[in-house]
Amino acid sequence: MRLTTLRLQNFRNHAESFFEFGNNANLILGENGQGKTNILEAISYLCLTKSFYASSDAVVLRLGTEFFEQEGTFVSESGNENKVRVAYDKQQTQKAYFINKKSVEPFSTVIGKFPVVICSPEHNPITSGGPEERRRFADFVISQASSVYLKSLMEYRRVIKQRNKILLDARIGNMNPSGLLESWDEQLLQHGATLTHRRKLFVDGFKNILHSSYHELVGSEEEPQIEYSPFAESFSSEDDCRRLLKTLLVQNRKEELRVGSTLIGPHRDEFVFTVNGLDLRKYGSQGQHKTFLVGLKLGEFFYLKNLCNETPLLLLDDIFSELDERRSKRLLDFVGTISQTFITSTSVKWFEPFVEFNHTNRKFFIKNGSVVPEEEVIVA
Numbered sequence: 001m002r003l004t005t006l007r008l009q010n011f012r013n014h015a016e017s018f019f020e021f022g023n024n025a026n027l028i029l030g031e032n033g034q035g036k037t038n039i040l041e042a043i044s045y046l047c048l049t050k051s052f053y054a055s056s057d058a059v060v061l062r063l064g065t066e067f068f069e070q071e072g073t074f075v076s077e078s079g080n081e082n083k084v085r086v087a088y089d090k091q092q093t094q095k096a097y098f099i100n101k102k103s104v105e106p107f108s109t110v111i112g113k114f115p116v117v118i119c120s121p122e123h124n125p126i127t128s129g130g131p132e133e134r135r136r137f138a139d140f141v142i143s144q145a146s147s148v149y150l151k152s153l154m155e156y157r158r159v160i161k162q163r164n165k166i167l168l169d170a171r172i173g174n175m176n177p178s179g180l181l182e183s184w185d186e187q188l189l190q191h192g193a194t195l196t197h198r199r200k201l202f203v204d205g206f207k208n209i210l211h212s213s214y215h216e217l218v219g220s221e222e223e224p225q226i227e228y229s230p231f232a233e234s235f236s237s238e239d240d241c242r243r244l245l246k247t248l249l250v251q252n253r254k255e256e257l258r259v260g261s262t263l264i265g266p267h268r269d270e271f272v273f274t275v276n277g278l279d280l281r282k283y284g285s286q287g288q289h290k291t292f293l294v295g296l297k298l299g300e301f302f303y304l305k306n307l308c309n310e311t312p313l314l315l316l317d318d319i320f321s322e323l324d325e326r327r328s329k330r331l332l333d334f335v336g337t338i339s340q341t342f343i344t345s346t347s348v349k350w351f352e353p354f355v356e357f358n359h360t361n362r363k364f365f366i367k368n369g370s371v372v373p374e375e376e377v378i379v380a
């Protein structure tokens with residue numbers, strides 16, 4: 001899949017910007033704070049209906065304006081063209097999403113249609129932060145490839161919220177909530193087992209992909225690994241997982257009442273990352289963290305490419321300043337060949353020796369929220 005055009009209106013600091021992208025590498029250059037990342041954020045709106053990092057639509061609305069809009073043209077591998085438009089109105093505090101002028105709802109049905117992989121400093125916590133960061137990563141990847149998973153995930157979150165409320169109310173009121181919990185327990189078992197089983201399958205398949213992606217960057221002197229650590233040591237099927245979950249739920253009922261929240265289930269899972277057998281979080285160098293993150297993101301790319309039948313877009317935000325020259329060169333050689341890529345950087349120095357700019361590899365210079373001619377921008 002390719003994004004051939006993009007128009008932004010009142011999006012972050014872009015009053016009105018228009019791009020015709022090349023099929024391979026698209027380099028977005030400029031000094032800090034000029035609006036480069038904002039362009040990647042706008043692409044994520046088109047692909048995912050939302051920002052990859054802002055928590056609300058209102059904050060991306062250009063200050064002092066009443067509405068924002070992004071419009072893009074996607075061309076699929078089979079040559080189908082889709083015009084996608086996202087529009088937000090401040091008065092109505094509402095967003096609308098259109099594919100070929102037809103309004104799409106709910107937004108969750110868009111997920112997976114326009115696969116995208118984003119690697120940005122916003123994602124650093126995936127390797128360095130708490131377990132919820134790794135769960136979010138896994139959920140996001142699996143959801144783009146599986147609508148069943150996404151549905152179960154949304155249901156499961158609702159169940160945990162309701163169940164926690166009942167447990168907390170019961171603790172405060174000193175009541176027995178068994179009757180109230182019954183139907184929520186059933187749903188917790190159903191969706192909890194689906195999520196856990198599918199996360200396990202995901203990690204089983206992802207291990208090899210991570211391996212080869214990581215080795216694209218560093219050769220074979222470092223061995224990356226990902227291990228899934230759910231509530232039960234092992235289970236053979238979704239049914240088996242459900243049975244184990246049920247047993248643990250019964251065993252933990254007293255403790256849940258004491259603390260007033262749900263203690264067992266995939267919302268407490270961990271994914272452990274190691275390099276050469278050592279826990280990355282405890283022992284990894286900064287370079288290993290960054291390499292692992294890029295390895296995960298390239299892994300995500302290949303995973304989605306296999307399952308979505310479309311090659312995802314690859315958005316790399318400020319990656320090259322944090323990798324050493326050898327890893328940068330390997331990454332650039334590699335991504336140039338696998339997909340349409342959007343790369344932001346303050347410096348053109350990583351790219352000039354390796355990239356020949358023409359109609360498939362393009363560079364855009366950004367200053368103060370506008371695309372400007374090269375000579376207006378000082379880039380090292």
Ligand SMILES: Nc1ncnc2c1ncn2[C@@H]1O[C@H](COP(=O)(O)OP(=O)(O)O)[C@@H](O)[C@H]1O
Nearest residue numbers: 012013032033034035036037038060061062063
């Ligand atoms: N809602 C908004 N309205 C106007 N400007 C904004 C808005 N949100 C962020 N900005 C501006 O966008 C700029 C940051 O853009 P960004 O794309 O992150 O820069 P960079 O080029 O460093 O990636 C800052 O100057 C910031 O003030």
Ligand SMILES: [Mg+2]
Nearest residue numbers: 036037318344
């Ligand atoms: Mg930036």
